[in-house]
Amino acid sequence: MSVRDRFLAAFVALLWGLNFLAVRIGLDHYPPLFLSALRFLVLAVPVVLFVPRPKAPVRWLVLYGMGFGVLQFGLLFIAIDRGMPSGLASVVVQAAAPFTMVLGAALFGERVSRWQVAGIALAVLGMTVIALDRSRTAALLPLLLTVLAAFGWALGNIAGRQARPDHPLRFALWMAVVPPVPLLVLSAVMEGPGTGWRALGASFGGDGWPALVALAYTALAGSVVGSGIWTGLLKRNEAATVAPFSMLVPVVGVAVAWLFLGERLTGWAAVGSAAVVGGVLLGSARVRVRRAAPADRTPPARGGRTGPSAQPSPGPASRVQDTNRS
Incomplete structure (x- = not known):
């Protein structure tokens, strides 16, 4: 992986980490379901007009949009609106990785290695620590909604x-074409049919520009720019080389929340967050093992001597094989 590509991967992680700050700003002006609908609506219109539809079964496109768009973003925005710290949310939502492994194994018989099992267990332990820590000082519902948002992301991964x-x-x-209608219907039912639209109209006033900037950032910088660069990186490099850079996202999310929102992790929340990130890294790591060269089975010569054919092969003494391509 070139130095340029490493810089680009870190830049994408920065863009995605700043998304959580933009979401927090947007939620100060818009209801959560309406904001998530707007995020995709801003993308859906130009996509339908200017982007050719990819060749893929419609059912998987719809499931991708419902999981990644409706469930993940709808529930995540509600969770942050209900009090989930945005920095901590950026960590917990990474549980999508172990959820994806479990769903792949359960639904399609995909093999889960010992390292992936260990990563899943470590991530679950971390989320348990975070849950126990929050249960002492805050409601658990926002945390549970964030975990369900991660599950929705995993469904999207499986569909993709x-x-x-x-x-x-x-x-x-x-995928952005799928979520707007379901999210707008849910917003009308749960938040009121005109609440979000009135908030959108008010944001065009003198003090509403932060909401519009936040909306534009989540839709364009966080999605189009970030996803475009990330896709290019995956084309030029192995996925196992690029994927670990995504673990910079919660680091950026926590740091930005601390700098701009005054959010601070408790000691136990920090420990649990480290366990979640470590579990995701462990589960997606490429594990290399040494495999000894096959021994020559030529029988020894008379007199107990061994001929040249009984010596190890002149090739390398071991081979490196990838046993865990995520």
Whole structure:
């Protein structure tokens, strides 16, 4: 992986980490379900007009949009609106990685290695520590909603994997066409049919520009720019080399929340967060093992001597094999 690509991967992690700050700013002006609907609506209109639809089964595109869009963002925005610290949310939502492994194994018989099992266990332990810590000082509902949002992200991952689109970036962009209608219907039912639209109209006033900037950032910088660069990195490099950079996202999310929102992790929350990040890294790591060269089975010569054919092969003494390609 070149120095330029490493810089770009870190830049994408910065863009995605800042998303959580933008969401917090947006929620100060818009209801959560309406904000999540707007996020995708801003993308859906130009996508339908200018982006060719990828070749992929419609059912997987719809499931991707419902899981990644409706469940993940709808529940995540509600959780942050109900009191989930945005920095901590950026950590907990990483549970999508172990959820994806479990769903892949349960639904499609995908093999889960020992290292992946260890990573899942460590991530679950970390989330348990965070839950126990929050139960002493705050309601658990926002945390549970964030975990369910991670599960929705995992469903989207599974759908994207099964779809096998001919153009992954177009597939990711066309996913934005699915969530707006369900989210707007849910917003009308749960938040009031005119609440979000009145908030949108008010944001065009003198003091509403932060909400519009936050909305534009989540839709464009966080999605189009970030996903576009990330897709290019995956085309030029192995996924196992690029994927660990995504673990910078919760680091950025926590740091930004601390700097701009005054959020601070308790000691136990910090320990649990480290366990979640470590579990995701462990589960997605490429584990290399040494495999000894096969021994020559040529029988020894008479007199107990061994001929040249009984010596080890002149090739390398061991081979390196990837046993855990995530």
